Amino acid sequence: MKTELEYLNIYQKKHGLKRSRQRNRILEIFLSTDRHVSAEDLLEMVKKKYPDIGYSTVYRSLNLFHKAGIARLVEIGDGVARYENALKQKQHHHLICENCGRILEFTDPKVDEMIEKNARKKKFKVTRRRIDVFGLCDRCRAQK
Template sequence: MTHNNDLEKANFKVLMEGDGTDRMQERLDVIDVFLGTEEHITLEQMLDLLKERGHDFETVFVAQCMNRMVELGFAQKKQFEGQPIRYEHRHLGRHHDHLICTKCGKIVEFADEEIERRQLEVAARYGFHMLQHRMDVYGLCSECLSKRQRFLPLAAVKPGERVAIREITGGRTRRARLASMGLRPGSIIEVIANSGQGRIILGHEHTRLAIGRGVAEVIMVALDQEDQV
């Protein structure tokens, strides 16, 4: 990796020299710090890292360097919803997509050949020649999910678990329809069958009910035991 970074740095220097750029050494310090991280880094974080290395550069200067790296194909600028602009390496010939946790902001990279291939196929089906794309998947990371395990959508509850309905999101019509089935905040229900697809079978008092998966996604429940604590 270090070897690769050295090559990138040398490559950057050549391109910059061709432009007759000033403050060359300082620009190289910036690219050095950037290439040394494997993160999706904000300008703010870049400034902090540079300071740690003893470089107290102006924000404008560093921003300018970052933009230069984007222009020259060393960095990529990314903005995920609800987050500041971030920069990441641009490795030639390599591609990845992202999973973004909407709670803690964690960003996970993934690459899946099947998804990439299918996207090309879908584009081709519509007569598109795909040039680029980005796939950002928003959700909760495993850490955040485990922290809120006690409060989850009904669709995620395993068969055999007893849960208490906490909240039903979505429209009033849906709430009224569920209420007519006896399902409202406070109701204790048992999940009888939930295969992860299609309908979910519930036991409520002495009745078995079938609920569509979409509806089960908007019924937030708490594990029964916790509710009694």
């Protein structure tokens, strides 16, 4: 199994991009968390160890990681683009509490498979799925 850095190097070579110290450092920090991070979030984490790296570079690196298949885009509907480690984190879906904003996760290969089947019927090639379920989490249900 290839590492994230290997993926990145392959993608860069394929597209005639150059390596850069900053990008590798940003990748290092990105890989160090299991959370969903926005460019802003990641910048904050990066700054702690590498104060000289700027917002643009983090922003552009995240987009690049996404294109290279290293980062998976997670949109919860608040207009902020967040990313998670696509290789380490298994594809999962979200239960989003409309009351407290808490996000629970679930995975279900059967669901994914059935969606795939529906797509195939329409001759559609799937690259990415997003399943978000909105409602009330157990805690919020209890206190209401």
